[in-house]
Amino acid sequence: MPKRGLFVGRFQPVHNGHIKALEFVFSQVDEVIIGIGSAQASHTLKNPFMTSERMEMLIRALDEAGLEKRYYLIPLPDINFNAIWSTYVQSMVPRFDVVFTGNSLVAQLFRERGYEVIVQPMFRKDILSATEIRKRMVEGEPWEELVPKSVAEFIKEIKGVERIKMLATNLESSEKELQAPIRIPEF
Ligand SMILES: Nc1ncnc2c1ncn2[C@@H]1O[C@H](COP(=O)(O)OP(=O)(O)OP(=O)(O)O)[C@@H](O)[C@H]1O
Numbered sequence: 001m002p003k004r005g006l007f008v009g010r011f012q013p014v015h016n017g018h019i020k021a022l023e024f025v026f027s028q029v030d031e032v033i034i035g036i037g038s039a040q041a042s043h044t045l046k047n048p049f050m051t052s053e054r055m056e057m058l059i060r061a062l063d064e065a066g067l068e069k070r071y072y073l074i075p076l077p078d079i080n081f082n083a084i085w086s087t088y089v090q091s092m093v094p095r096f097d098v099v100f101t102g103n104s105l106v107a108q109l110f111r112e113r114g115y116e117v118i119v120q121p122m123f124r125k126d127i128l129s130a131t132e133i134r135k136r137m138v139e140g141e142p143w144e145e146l147v148p149k150s151v152a153e154f155i156k157e158i159k160g161v162e163r164i165k166m167l168a169t170n171l172e173s174s175e176k177e178l179q180a181p182i183r184i185p186e187f
Pocket residue numbers: 008009010011012016017018020021046100101102103120121122123124125128129130131132
């Protein structure tokens with residue numbers, strides 16, 4: 001039976017840290033299950049990309065990195081119920097033997113269910129973070145060097161930066177509306 005590893009992320013967007021982490025995971029097991037977390041979420045500043053777009057980024061980036069082992073991409077909508085989350089994941093994906101993560105909550109939830117958990121190495125977390133990349137996109141700073149070339153091209157194809165900027169503008173104007181003094185209409 002092939003040894004399978006599970007790796008969960010939101011991939012908003014896929015970046016070079018994910019690929020480095022996945023290179024490590026691919027080196028440890030025969031097959032990799034990649035769970036796409038918060039799969040229901042899109043069009044928000046924290047989760048701008050749809051699951052279909054995140055899948056396309058992963059396919060292109062893994063191809064670019066020459067990671068040719070068998071992998072499965074499985075969307076995982078949030079259930080906001082930590083106590084049963086690992087059991088829920090188990091019900092959504094094929095059998096796996098070991099979990100790779102750098103997220104301490106994910107590690108704890110799987111360890112408590114008896115799974116082997118390997119904390120994967122982190123690479124330049126100061127800049128290789130999706131939060132940093134989204135921030136740079138909103139602020140018009142260079143972000144392309146932090147993601148695989150194929151992902152940068154794809155984000156341009158789908159006008160991803162324009163989407164994030166629009167989401168930031170919408171948020172700013174709704175915050176302004178909330179702060180505006182309440183005017184009582186005169187009758
Ligand atoms: N720089 C990195 N090096 C190695 N692994 C990373 C890096 N950044 C994230 N990961 C791994 O990816 C998984 C989380 O994926 P996720 O898409 O949430 O990344 P993120 O960059 O932390 O996202 P966000 O900043 O949007 O919260 C975790 O297992 C984490 O250990």
